[in-house]
Amino acid sequence: MPDVMTLVSPVDGSIYAERPIATEAEMNRVFRLARDAQKSWAKLPLETRIDYCLKALDAMLAMRPRIAEELTWQMGRPIRYTPFELNGVEQRTRHMAKIAAESLAPLDSGLEFGDHGAHRYISREPLGVVFVVAPWNYPYLTTVNSVMPALMAGNTVVLKHSDQTLLVAERFQDAFDAAGLPEGVFQHIVLSHDQTAAAIAGRKADMVAFTGSVAGGAAMERAAVGTFIAINLELGGKDPAYVRPDSKLDFAIENVADGAFFNSGQCCCGIERVYVHELVYDDFVAGLVDVTKKYVLGNPMDSAVTLGPMARARGAAMVREQIAAALRGGAVAHVDPKLFPFDREGTPYIAPQVLTSVNHQMAFMTEETFGPAVGIMKVRDDAEAVALMNDSKYGLTCSLWTEDLDAAEAIGRELETGTVFVNRCDYLDPALTWTGVRDTGRGAALSPLGFHGLTRPKSWYLRRAPV
Known part of the structure; x- marks a missing residue:
């Protein structure tokens, strides 16, 4: 030793x-x-x-x-x-x-x-x-x-x-x-x-x-x-977000992006999977991809940088492998890593990524990623979103994006999780208990x-x- x-x-x-x-x-x-x-x-x-x-x-x-x-x-x-x-x-x-x-x-x-x-x-x-x-x-x-x-x-x-x-x-x-x-x-x-x-x-x-x-x-x-x-x-966590059609979409996009990519995604309560109602799915994906491309990956000692390296190269390698496996399974990547010159194989520097055409047969949507990558799935209604959010071996937090707080509470009662956030994510309130x-x-x-x-x-x- x-x-x-x-x-x-x-x-x-x-x-x-x-x-x-x-x-x-x-x-x-x-x-x-x-x-x-x-x-x-x-x-x-x-x-x-x-x-x-x-x-x-x-x-x-x-x-x-x-x-x-x-x-x-x-x-x-x-x-x-x-x-x-x-x-x-x-x-x-x-x-x-x-x-x-x-x-x-x-x-x-x-x-x-x-x-x-x-x-x-x-x-x-x-x-x-x-x-x-x-x-x-x-x-x-x-x-x-x-x-x-x-x-x-x-x-x-x-x-x-x-x-x-x-x-x-x-x-x-x-x-x-x-x-x-x-x-x-x-x-x-x-x-x-x-x-x-x-x-x-x-x-x-x-x-x-x-x-x-x-x-x-x-x-x-x-x-x-x-x-x-x-x-x-x-x-661990594999925390989900559900975006309902009545949500303030720009607000949801901005905050889900932050919940997915802040700290290079290395947060137990970070957003790793998003379920979006079919009525707003296309607009949400386009908006999230646009926000993602605006991140600045680079040396974290530079005050202009908004996305630093992951803490360890082996963590970045695991994220890359999860993404690659999802792509082999039919997922679609929306962000070209070439937009981020600091992204280099074998280093902790990895570009943020948004994947669609994902499913729960992929490790990317079921295993903890703990990196700057998020998957998005289209859902028909609240019931399908609840079923997918609960389809996980984890359960730390989840977030609901909606203007209907009564509906949010009804959905939240069906979710198997430690904390239900409504119009917020990736946060810890000391007045609430932190559990899972x-x-x-x-x-x-x-x-x-x-x-x-x-x-x-x-x-x-x-x-x-x-x-």
Whole structure:
């Protein structure tokens, strides 16, 4: 096993960072410190824990220019966009701070009936040590979803970040150190996959919060077999959009394009398949193709670039193969890659693509693509759209584009998904819970339910002895 983790930048293929992988002794020390610090951390008033988190947020926001440049070099998102990931970090952290007291408040069950009524209530207790295993595609946003509420709830946290975004974990550490967090309350560590599995199997933590691939989620579950450790999994997606004939078409086109191509399509809730009513199908396809051709693919450090490279060349290769297989099966490509000179085989730079004449026998419409490519199918009515949207092993979000909100709610009740968006997509609202069905994972993040997933219920029955 290599003793160094290497981060290769998709911008130019250079080595951007290298960090030593923790030894077994170092790993044991980190988790032991977290365990030792947890009880005293949990005894602090909730307001104090929240204050530490808000101070860390302020410290992170002060690093915005540095973080933005590092993020572009690490995973390839254009520099014109990377400063704004911290906007979401701020929004989510402040919202979680706002709802923490209510979310963690005891559930008062009142007095027992009878002559000697007892007071009954259920409190929320921290789980202990939360092990956060974070991905690279939205490395600050996905991490904050678990780290901040875990700490507010009285847990300690050990963060293991993706090898593609090693520096993100260090910036979280810098922020919490600047906030003056007690030793052991928040730590980051560089681990291999095998070490991550060993930490879980060895019960070094009381919960694992994992965001990543379906295969990665399965590995988490295998490691946890027999340990009874709680695992929250946010995995893959093949998120659909349905454009009804009463939609504001220009608005739908603009937003579906953004939902499909932002972050080079590397978003678990990005739009990967679109079902369009036959009455507006031709106009929608023409409009989406026109918008797609206006993207600027290039070096993401250039402020004029709107589409950067994918984070890894192997990811781009998989997207190219999915497209090629669909074309062999009869799909029609509407965007000539030659319009994008930076598109080069064997590199992470790949042109955006729109395919029609696709079907659900193609992997392109059923397997996660996770790249800047989208397929469009014509449908006759709402019922056909619902059937196709539900024909997936995933279920994170879906979006409906219509002016009839009553119809949207009726359709939404038929959809098997974690979130229904109407006239919006590729978005996460911290007031709503982030969850999914089937291979998208299990558990919930954000909202009061996110706090519940990071705590355990404890029942209380208080009765005076009879006189």
